[in-house]
Amino acid sequence: MDDPWQMHAENSPNCEYVLLGKPDEDVNALPFRTVVNLALRCATFSKYDNILEDIRILEESERENALYRDPYSRSLIEFRNATKFLTYEHRLESFESAKIDQKKVLKATSKKLAASGFYFTSKTFATCPFCLLSIDFQEIDDEWKEHQKNVECDFVKLDKKEESEWTPEEAMMLASRMWVMHKYASGLKLVAEFEKKEKEYYEFGERVNRMMAKPKCSTRRCSI
Numbered sequence: 406m407d408d409p410w411q412m413h414a415e416n417s418p419n420c421e422y423v424l425l426g427k428p429d430e431d432v433n434a435l436p437f438r439t440v441v442n443l444a445l446r447c448a449t450f451s452k453y454d455n456i457l458e459d460i461r462i463l464e465e466s467e468r469e470n471a472l473y474r475d476p477y478s479r480s481l482i483e484f485r486n487a488t489k490f491l492t493y494e495h496r497l498e499s500f501e502s503a504k505i506d507q508k509k510v511l512k513a514t515s516k517k518l519a520a521s522g523f524y525f526t527s528k529t530f531a532t533c534p535f536c537l538l539s540i541d542f543q544e545i546d547d548e549w550k551e552h553q554k555n556v557e558c559d560f561v562k563l564d565k566k567e568e569s570e571w572t573p574e575e576a577m578m579l580a581s582r583m584w585v586m587h588k589y590a591s592g593l594k595l596v597a598e599f600e601k602k603e604k605e606y607y608e609f610g611e612r613v614n615r616m617m618a619k620p621k622c623s624t625r626r627c628s629i
């Protein structure tokens with residue numbers, strides 16, 4: 406196969422760069438958010454590679470050289486904290502304060518939601534930490550069916566709700582994915598913040614412009 410674009414598309418059909426379509430000459434034509442999205446993806450995926458490398462080194466150092474344990478233990482602790490919702494128990498725990506099981510009107514239960522990959526975010530909303538899908542559990546009948554609509558989610562793709570069935574590689578893949586999404590989400594928050602600020606500055610500029618506009622003098626004889 407000669408065309409590198411074709412190769413990219415066939416080997417990695419889910420890559421966001423591929424999903425954008427074959428690029429034409431004018432990169433500037435891409436919307437701001439798309440560019441930011443791609444940049445964030447790049448940044449988070451390089452983090453993903455680092456983490457896998459950290460863990461490999463950690464595993465080695467645990468066996469061979471306790472001297473290297475500390476910095477890597479630290480990065481592993483950071484990793485563990487960011488991937489807390491990997492386990493069913495932690496996701497279930499997040500629903501505790503919401504007391505949704507006491508609200509008999511809801512079809513959803515915290516156990517079903519946690520088992521379908523969701524943790525509690527706020528009010529009647531729950532989020533999947535693997536794909537960031539957010540659902541209003543007051544509105545849906547079947548949280549797993551709803552989740553399965555997002556075919557890109559690694560938790561959905563793996564289709565093993567029972568953690569004990571995961572191989573170490575699968576657990577690692579899910580944990581790393583969650584870490585990536587965690588970073589990605591905080592990056593998106595920054596972008597939203599930036600866009601808001603930019604809009605505010607723009608509106609402020611418009612106001613100043615209007616204020617500075619030459620006032621029309623109401624007196625007839627005045628030449629201004």
Ligand SMILES: [Zn+2]
Nearest residue numbers: 417420422423
């Ligand atoms: Zn790609």
Ligand SMILES: [Zn+2]
Nearest residue numbers: 533535536558
């Ligand atoms: Zn998901």
